[in-house]
Amino acid sequence: MTTWTEGSVATELLACEAERRDRDSFADEWPALDATTGYRIQAETLRRRLERGEKVTGVKLGLTSRAKQQRMGIDTPLVAWLTDAMALGAGDPVPQHALIHPRIEPEIVFVMKERLEGPGVTAEQALAAVGEVRGGAEVIDSRYRDFKFTVGDVLADNASSGAYLIGDVAVRHDELDLAAEAVEVVVDGDVVHRATGADVLGHPAEALALAVNDLATRGSAIEAGWIVLTGGMSDAVFATPGSTVTCRFAHLGDVELECG
Ligand code: 0L1
Numbered sequence: 116m117t118t119w120t121e122g123s124v125a126t127e128l129l130a131c132e133a134e135r136r137d138r139d140s141f142a143d144e145w146p147a148l149d150a151t152t153g154y155r156i157q158a159e160t161l162r163r164r165l166e167r168g169e170k171v172t173g174v175k176l177g178l179t180s181r182a183k184q185q186r187m188g189i190d191t192p193l194v195a196w197l198t199d200a201m202a203l204g205a206g207d208p209v210p211q212h213a214l215i216h217p218r219i220e221p222e223i224v225f226v227m228k229e230r231l232e233g234p235g236v237t238a239e240q241a242l243a244a245v246g247e248v249r250g251g252a253e254v255i256d257s258r259y260r261d262f263k264f265t266v267g268d269v270l271a272d273n274a275s276s277g278a279y280l281i282g283d284v285a286v287r288h289d290e291l292d293l294a295a296e297a298v299e300v301v302v303d304g305d306v307v308h309r310a311t312g313a314d315v316l317g318h319p320a321e322a323l324a325l326a327v328n329d330l331a332t333r334g335s336a337i338e339a340g341w342i343v344l345t346g347g348m349s350d351a352v353f354a355t356p357g358s359t360v361t362c363r364f365a366h367l368g369d370v371e372l373e374c375g
Pocket residue numbers: 176177178179180183187220253255256257262269274275345346347
């Protein structure tokens with residue numbers, strides 16, 4: 116049996132990503148891989164991403180809605196990193212050539228106008244640091260077979276990061292009732308999921324506060340200009356090649372992805 120270390124798990128997960136290879140959870144081979152260890156491995160994979168030239172563009176939360184928690188069987192919200200290598204532009208298709216088994220989920224996105232540093236940040240204080248609110252779509256991917264993982268596994272795997280697309284409609288947070296903002300996930304014309312901002316921890320600003328307070332425990336903050344994906348509002352849908360997935364927000368416009 117392989118004896119895993121934080122460094123060798125980081126190497127393995129980045130190799131799986133580069134080779135589009137999935138693998139089993141580490142649970143059987145390293146039962147002690149808990150959330151704390153997962154975050155340390157995540158920090159090491161970020162260090163290696165930056166070393167190869169990627170730039171941090173922001174932060175993503177995961178498992179902030181009941182729909183996502185129930186699907187993945189984990190009820191702990193996750194915090195992870197976004198880099199410029201994950202950013203998609205309008206009209207870009209899902210990068211199937213680089214991903215293993217991508218799925219798409221709708222997200223409420225904050226663009227930060229001010230630096231935010233925990234601990235002790237409330238949702239109200241967090242919202243005051245937000246410049247713009249946008250709709251978004253995250254293309255999640257997992258290096259674990261069938262997206263089967265423990266909390267330590269998924270944190271080590273940067274919370275299933277893949278790619279993300281931000282919509283082109285921007286509003287100020289005080290122009291919109293964010294808890295009431297509705298989204299439909301439409302696959303080839305059929306609505307398959309519906310959710311609202313309230314599905315994200317009651318209000319997406321609660322997710323932002325959670326992220327910044329959690330990052331503070333590891334000595335990090337959220338910088339001005341960064342984006343924050345507040346977590347899948349609904350369950351994700353498979354990015355089946357040939358299909359089109361639209362995250363249709365009530366006031367934040369359509370965020371559409373061709374699945375390649
Ligand atoms: O694979 C997953 O679903 C874990 C990451 C969760 C992403 C999200 O809830 O936004």
